Amino acid sequence: MATRLHRELADRTAGPDSLALQVRGLGRAFDGRSVLRGVDLDVRPGEFVALLGASGSGKTTLLRILGGLDIGFSGTIRVPTARSVVFQEPRLLPWKRVWKNVAFGLRDSDARAKARAALDEVGLRQHADVFPATLSGGESQRVALARALVRAPDLLLLDEPFASLDALTRIRMHALVAELWARHDPAVVLVTHDVDEAVLLADRAVVLIDGHLETEVDINLARPRHRGTPGFAAIRQLLLAHLGVDADHDSPPDPPGPPDPHQN
Amino acid sequence: MESLTSPVAAATAEAPPAPDGPQAAARPRRSGPTVEVTGSPEANNREWVRWVRRVLALVVIVVGWQIGCSTGLIERHQMSSPATVVRTIWDMTRSGELPDAIGISLERAAKGFALGIVTGVVVAVIAGLWRAGEDLLDTPIQVLRTLPWLALIPLFIMWFGIGETPKILLIAIGVFFPIYLNVFAGIRNVDLRLVEAARTFGATRRQLIVDVVLPGAIPQFLVGLRLALSVSWLSLVIAETLNADSGIGYLMNRAREMLQTDVIVVCLVVYGALGLLFDVLVRLLERRSFRWRRGFTGN
Structure with missing residues (x-):
């Protein structure tokens, strides 16, 4: 954490070369229909950015680019x-x-050892030699995570990786991603429509509406976070408001975790 | 609670407030007629009964056939009895006539089959992987495909005479089309998302073909293989019956001239048995290649 803070301070004054990701005036149209327009985005090395948006806002298109x-x-x-x-x-x-899925495309001679180490990190060492069909949805997604990490990426792109998991598995995956990010320190862009997920994981949330970046919200909450972390509900509500959702009527009836002082 | 409520009771239950609150009380709970189903776990274990029934059906047919022949209901020169067929098989095997003929026929089928599969796969891979290949190859093949391949026999005899070449080529051409069509479709149906993922993880072009596209096309290839097998068998019978001086088809033709009904029936039985054997082999191959699909864990 100390190195992260140190680097953030250094990056504030540095040029674009020290950015993990720089996007300028990005546009994308399919058959004349504009999906992204005028998108500017900077991500510092090691920074975790959540790209929030409703379906059709262009967030997956941006990630694919x-x-x-x-x-x-x-x-x-x-x-x-x-x-x-x-x-x-x-x-x-x-x-x-x-x-072999994890090691796929690796050119290293020790690809097998690396793959096993990565599987170990996601808690699937004992599944290294089975076929993917025997895995559950959450396990498969952890293999996909290991496959991404084994390449030691400077930029990790997550395209709604938890969307098709059940609620309990999702909670575990959030913790795992937070832990792996802290250990490997890649810059992360997480595409999601889940505001809670963004507030739990990201340093910064970027709201994409109709193919345009509308707002940025810094999430300066202590880690590790949970839904009861002070300030969580306030940021959540702010982001929901930016996304055009009336939080008073859409908030979950019974938020898990300890009661939130900001809610009352 | 719910299941005990009759429709009448549900309709009258509108007035008293439900514990859930005022909104729940305003709406009557729906409840229609119910049916009681008792589980019968033994239903899962009746597979052997079905096997017995299948075998029984075959036994009844053979026994009926034998009775028909023995009682003279079926005339001898029209159809030999099962007992006669078995005896003829024994005699022909001892004389070496039947094994020789089977060997020659199998060799023809294997050569034509191999040639058809290799060319079918190669052409389908070229057409499947490259647009230019598709444009140049697929159109003429689709045109040729509409031609019944057995109609090529006269032309083949004029070109190649009546030796082994026209027979093998006829089988190869019959095999080529189902293999080509299925492998081509298999390649084109490979999940684009897998190809995309493989690209982002740094797959080389070779890896993309060998590790992603071709394995993805294997299920469809096996479908083609089974079709090709029956086609090759059919081509073999036709080719051997028309002009041959050896093989099962030749035996059958000679028997017709000499009015040996039992030999004809023996040849039919051999054709059928070998066809069945090959189908079983392809099925075994299918099972082996699909270990990953069936969730085999390796222990």
């Missing part, structure tokens, strides 16, 4: 060469055993 999966955009982006993606679905090759 950052991941190099879409080159039909206008404007410029500067991204690290070492970047990897965790998709909404695990996207594992069903005919390859788990460790």
